[in-house]
Amino acid sequence: MSETIPYKIYLSENELPASWYNVRADMKNKPSPLLNPATFKPCTAEELSHVFCNELVKQELNESDAYIPIPDEIREFYKMYRPAPLVRAYCLEKKLETPAKIYYKFEGNNTSGSHKLNSAIAQAYYAKKQGLKGVTTETGAGQWGTALSMACSYFGLDCQVYMVKVSYEQKPFRREVMRTYGAQVTPSPSDTTEVGRKILAEFPGTGGSLGCAISEAVEAATKQESYRYVLGSVLNQVLLHQTVIGLETMTAMDKYGIKPDVIIGCAGGGSNLGGLISPFMGRKLRGEADYHFIAVEPASCPSLTRGKYVYDFCDTGHVCPLAKMYTLGSEFMPSPNHAGGLRYHGMSSILSQLYDDKLIEARSVEQTSVFDAARQFARVEGILPAPESSHAIRVAIDEALKCKETGEEKTILFGLTGTGYFDMYAYKAFNDGTMSDYIPTDEEIAKSLAKTPKGQNLA
Numbered sequence: 001m002s003e004t005i006p007y008k009i010y011l012s013e014n015e016l017p018a019s020w021y022n023v024r025a026d027m028k029n030k031p032s033p034l035l036n037p038a039t040f041k042p043c044t045a046e047e048l049s050h051v052f053c054n055e056l057v058k059q060e061l062n063e064s065d066a067y068i069p070i071p072d073e074i075r076e077f078y079k080m081y082r083p084a085p086l087v088r089a090y091c092l093e094k095k096l097e098t099p100a101k102i103y104y105k106f107e108g109n110n111t112s113g114s115h116k117l118n119s120a121i122a123q124a125y126y127a128k129k130q131g132l133k134g135v136t137t138e139t140g141a142g143q144w145g146t147a148l149s150m151a152c153s154y155f156g157l158d159c160q161v162y163m164v165k166v167s168y169e170q171k172p173f174r175r176e177v178m179r180t181y182g183a184q185v186t187p188s189p190s191d192t193t194e195v196g197r198k199i200l201a202e203f204p205g206t207g208g209s210l211g212c213a214i215s216e217a218v219e220a221a222t223k224q225e226s227y228r229y230v231l232g233s234v235l236n237q238v239l240l241h242q243t244v245i246g247l248e249t250m251t252a253m254d255k256y257g258i259k260p261d262v263i264i265g266c267a268g269g270g271s272n273l274g275g276l277i278s279p280f281m282g283r284k285l286r287g288e289a290d291y292h293f294i295a296v297e298p299a300s301c302p303s304l305t306r307g308k309y310v311y312d313f314c315d316t317g318h319v320c321p322l323a324k325m326y327t328l329g330s331e332f333m334p335s336p337n338h339a340g341g342l343r344y345h346g347m348s349s350i351l352s353q354l355y356d357d358k359l360i361e362a363r364s365v366e367q368t369s370v371f372d373a374a375r376q377f378a379r380v381e382g383i384l385p386a387p388e389s390s391h392a393i394r395v396a397i398d399e400a401l402k403c404k405e406t407g408e409e410k411t412i413l414f415g416l417t418g419t420g421y422f423d424m425y426a427y428k429a430f431n432d433g434t435m436s437d438y439i440p441t442d443e444e445i446a447k448s449l450a451k452t453p454k455g456q457n458l459a
């Protein structure tokens with residue numbers, strides 16, 4: 001029977017999901033609401049609508065509808081690069097001499113090089129539909145800014161990107177891709193916003209951080225008429241859009257009667273992992289099937305494995321709502337030698353709740369072992385993976401090697417979120433043998449965690 005399963009499963013356009021799946025509808029313990037940082041009361045739709053598009057606010061707050069229809073205009077765009085292939089990593093299995101079957105869902109088939117386009121196009125669509133002039137955002141490694149600039153150019157929206165300064169300088173080609181799509185790219189912190197000027201005065205010469213770029217982008221959105229802020233990860237709405245990954249994967253696997261035993265994804269803010277596992281988690285929550293879910297994070301930015309589940313600031317400038325999440329504290333910064341992405345200090349509140357309910361496992365991995373896995377994969381599977389994605393590859397390989405010892409024929413599924421062509425400085429450090437691992441001390445983490453907001457209602 002297994003001979004008839006193709007190594008690359010391509011669905012047809014008709015099999016593209018008609019709706020996104022909202023896992024919150026099936027969660028018994030719902031994720032905690034966003035809080036207004038001034039009052040510590042749950043943010044209302046009205047308050048959020050000053051920052052986000054109206055339709056996206058509805059999605060952010062929707063805990064009851066399991067399925068949210070994907071508008072035709074978005075499905076049309078998805079058809080340009082979706083359904084994404086589900087690939088059996090046959091050559092990797094052979095190389096590892098494992099009895100396990102390894103599958104990966106490949107999201108790197110578009111110019112942004114990652115899954116981020118799935119949410120960028122949805123967010124740009126709702127902004128356009130609301131009649132806005134443009135959107136602002138931040139980008140770290142650059143994949144989100146690229147995806148958003150592609151989506152905005154498609155719908156004719158202005159796109160302003162605050163790019164973390166070190167990245168802006170280290171990844172000039174990312175910047176040029178964004179500019180090619182018409183985006184305006186500003187290195188952050190900048191002197192174009194109040195919060196940027198304040199951070200510059202306090203930390204002259206800083207290379208910036210995601211938390212700081214978020215503050216600048218939010219300020220820029222609220223100070224310009226007909227602009228809203230958009231974010232590429234962490235939020236419920238982003239995770240919702242990314243469920244297109246998991247829904248396609250589930251359709252493809254069901255079609256051929258394949259059941260994954262282990263489902264693995266890398267976790268930065270949690271959107272790809274949440275998107276991949278949501279439909280499977282739904283089955284688990286409804287008692288229909290069981291799966292072993294594993295979130296993989298860098299040892300240098302270990303929010304799930306070493307953070308605390310508390311309300312925290314989402315940004316350095318404290319202009320955003322508070323979110324209850326596994327966090328390392330909003331001032332936490334991974335050490336400068338960290339090259340593998342996934343550097344946000346917190347985690348999606350949906351994934352945080354699922355993790356707290358012990359429905360997913362989390363593991364942290366060190367970056368040299370991540371790049372070692374990336375190299376093994378690249379040499380046999382014909383794709384140069386993004387460093388972020390390679391966290392998932394690391395654990396997929398570890399699980400496959402375990403099967404080799406025990407003889408178990410498990411089916412392992414992981415999300416291959418993107419390609420790594422813009423990360424060649426990181427690959428160079430690995431190839432030169434100059435890459436090192438840094439694991440923050442308990443004292444460092446305690447220090448940044450001490451600065452989470454304190455007050456009533458923050459339990």
Ligand SMILES: *Cc1c(COP(=O)(O)O)cnc(C)c1O
Pocket residue numbers: 113114115116143144232233234266267268269270271272273342386388389417418419
């Ligand atoms: C942004 C990104 C990630 C991490 O973001 P999540 O929201 O955790 O999915 C992972 N892989 C790639 C290629 C990315 O661009």
